[in-house]
Amino acid sequence: MPIYEFHCEDCGKNFESLVLIASAVNDLTCKHCNSSNIKKMISATSCQPAKGSPIPAGALSGCSSRSGFS
Numbered sequence: 498m499p500i501y502e503f504h505c506e507d508c509g510k511n512f513e514s515l516v517l518i519a520s521a522v523n524d525l526t527c528k529h530c531n532s533s534n535i536k537k538m539i540s541a542t543s544c545q546p547a548k549g550s551p552i553p554a555g556a557l558s559g560c561s562s563r564s565g566f567s
């Protein structure tokens with residue numbers, strides 16, 4: 498299921514939402530304050546770099562805050 502995590506620029510909270518169509522992201526609003534000033538974050542699963550990937554962990558937006566190890 499295409500569940501994405503979003504970050505609200507207004508209240509600073511994160512929330513997850515099921516997005517069935519890519520274009521529907523533009524119509525989403527914050528679940529906490531109903532603001533449309535939100536950013537889609539890279540999901541926890543997709544931000545794990547593949548083995549041997551040149552991209553270091555934490556280099557991707559939305560990953561650094563949740564990686565407590567290095």
Ligand SMILES: [Zn+2]
Pocket residue numbers: 505506507508509510527528529530531532
């Ligand atoms: Zn909000």
